[in-house]
Amino acid sequence: MIIAEFLEVPNKRILLLNLQQSYSQVLFLVIYNKILINMKFHESKIESIRCHIEECQEKPIKTCKCLGLKQFICNSHAGEHQNIDEIHEVKGIFTVINEKSREMLRRCAEELKSKVNLYWNEIKNNEVYGFAHNMYLMNLNVGIVNKKCEEIISLCENLTEITEYGDPTFIETILKMPPEAIEDYARNWKITTFKDYEGVIFSLGKLFSIDPNFNFEHNLNSELSMLSTKLVYLKKSDPTVYIFDLSKPHISTNLTHTAQIPEFYASMCLLPNNGIFCLSNSSSKAFTIKFSFTIKMHPPRALTYFTALSYYKGYVYAFGGSGDFWEKFDLDKSVWLKIAKLPRTTDYCSCAVLGDTMLVVGYHSLKLHGYCPDLNSYFDCMDVTGDIQKSIFTGNNRGYLIEFGGRIFESEINDPFSWQNIGSNSCKNSFLLSYKALYDDAIYFLNYYYDLYRFDLKNKTISVIANLKITNKAN
Structure with a gap:
């Protein structure tokens, strides 16, 4: 099941992505202009679509139809990657969202695709392709939240008014946490940067982080x-x-x-x-x-x-x-x-x-x-x-x-x-x-x-x- 959620905090944008081991689950959370969209589908068949758009505080929430998002994470064993263009060919990509939001998501997807390809090319060059499944997962696990714990809490505090539209275990759990407890709870978090917006990859239990500045000169095996x-x-x-x-x-x-x-x-x-x-x-x-x-x-x-x-x-x-x-x-x-x-x-x-x-x-x-x-x-x-x-x-x-x-x-x-x-x-x-x-x-x-x-x-x-x-x- 894939769940895509989009929320907004003024001047703050966050991308959250959860890659489960089977690559059958992907979770996106992008924060922008007070818009929340929650989508769910299993494999290629949409089970339910729920859209809530709050354009601004003085306007009422609008409900409208939203098209699906095709999973573009590759099958780790085959080593093949979905082309970002295929997302548009299958269902279109969030056509109810404004062009600025669509462009952000497109850039996120392209960023992710380039990083995935970078990892796989490096893995193949190092002759560990048969070991690529675990290599890929472990290379994405790169750290935990440290000095930015307070920053993520501060961001989430601004989401209180719209958490009812999202997954309560996803947002409210963070909101209730004191700063001193967040590291012990979310030991596998990592906060990094995607160019001009913040990129965070999150899961309640495991975190897979793609660092835009990552290269294999990092201390992978020193x-x-x-x-x-x-x-x-x-x-x-x-x-x-x-x-x-x-x-x-x-x-x-x-x-x-x-x-x-x-x-x-x-x-x-x-x-x-x-x-x-x-x-x-x-x-x-x-x-x-x-x-x-x-x-x-x-x-x-x-x-x-x-x-x-x-x-x-x-x-x-x-x-x-x-x-x-x-x-x-x-x-x-x-x-x-x-x-x-x-x-x-x-x-x-x-x-x-x-x-x-x-x-x-x-x-x-x-x-x-x-x-x-x-x-x-x-x-x-x-x-x-x-x-x-x-x-x-x-x-x-x-x-x-x-x-x-x-x-x-x-x-x-x-x-x-x-x-x-x-x-x-x-x-x-x-x-x-x-x-x-x-x-x-x-x-x-x-x-x-x-x-x-x-x-x-x-x-x-x-x-x-x-x-x-x-x-x-x-x-």
């Missing part, structure tokens, strides 16, 4: 690790090894670059001998970066993407990935060995070692799993939210789990079974957190926008200390 006081930063689609000195975070030119790696990485983990084990994203080549920034190549792994790596007792363990491989790499014998498969197949895994247990969680996971390397078996640690990004890390003999939206869970010392929620307002824009570096009683990680976060293990606070977005390589 990684951090530590060598001495140096934070080693590997960036997607860039073979350069970047260094950030944590002992000098105040220096604006702190980000330098050094050795070139063979290909872009997918994942990496710290080794006990001042080295970093890396697994390439494009060809699954494996290699080690030493402290001297010399590179040693290893046998390649079976081709896969977005794998989580952890070191434990002479082995590098590789969890998940779109190819669904579960292996460990013997650093002495330089061979890959099979391990048990996680109970629920998952992508975008994250893992960390807590005592003699490896904690493993993935995008689709409903459980945080513990893996026992000695027994090659898994067990359940706690329930987690499914189908959102999660990152697991350890420090001071405790485990920490951050869910997309900012919720942080902390375990008891060396206890993978006992966890407590220690805050839901800790990490903004926590989509695709890159794990992680432990230094000076703090854990460091990157978020989607290259913000370098410092998680203080003593007082359990999170702060942003730098932004590692690379525009020009350092000399």
Whole structure:
């Protein structure tokens, strides 16, 4: 069922779009000139159409006929996109709305179409087309409402007089919320900008955001690790090894670059001998970066993407990935060995070692799993939210789990079974957190926008200390 709603607040325009996983539901909310239109139809057949137009406060509400809107979101598996012109060919597009409003909607649709095509072209170029369905959904999940929470509440306050024509759970729920509660409720919101009007993509539960300024130079799959006081930063689609000195975070030119790696990485983990084990994203080549920034190549792994790596007792363990491989790499014998498969197949895994247990969680996971390397078996640690990004890390003999939206869970010392929620307002824009570096009683990680976060293990606070977005390589 597709529901299109149009409301207006003076000088404010908002586009809200809800893309469900099946792409059978789309929700538009455009705010303009005090007009509200509510439409519903299932597939191509219109079930009901309800139009309410309020041209101005002194004129009565008019009811009139409205033509349908054809769904133009593509089928993710086929990779085909509906032409925007087809919307007009099928039913016409909101012919009862004035030309200015129609032009706005047309521009919104064209903007969306161009972004969808951009994502798909990039996905195909990166050879993960078979994984495109989840890639598309996760690439759209880019953050939560932060400093603009008060702004969205202020906008919605102006809608009170016409909420009776819209979905009460959609508008009134927001209106009743105090500012301090809105983030906890709508953890998956994102506010961005569509040129000269505001674009917000919203759903009561999940948010898919298309940022007009988005490009694949964003931190889709970057990684951090530590060598001495140096934070080693590997960036997607860039073979350069970047260094950030944590002992000098105040220096604006702190980000330098050094050795070139063979290909872009997918994942990496710290080794006990001042080295970093890396697994390439494009060809699954494996290699080690030493402290001297010399590179040693290893046998390649079976081709896969977005794998989580952890070191434990002479082995590098590789969890998940779109190819669904579960292996460990013997650093002495330089061979890959099979391990048990996680109970629920998952992508975008994250893992960390807590005592003699490896904690493993993935995008689709409903459980945080513990893996026992000695027994090659898994067990359940706690329930987690499914189908959102999660990152697991350890420090001071405790485990920490951050869910997309900012919720942080902390375990008891060396206890993978006992966890407590220690805050839901800790990490903004926590989509695709890159794990992680432990230094000076703090854990460091990157978020989607290259913000370098410092998680203080003593007082359990999170702060942003730098932004590692690379525009020009350092000399």
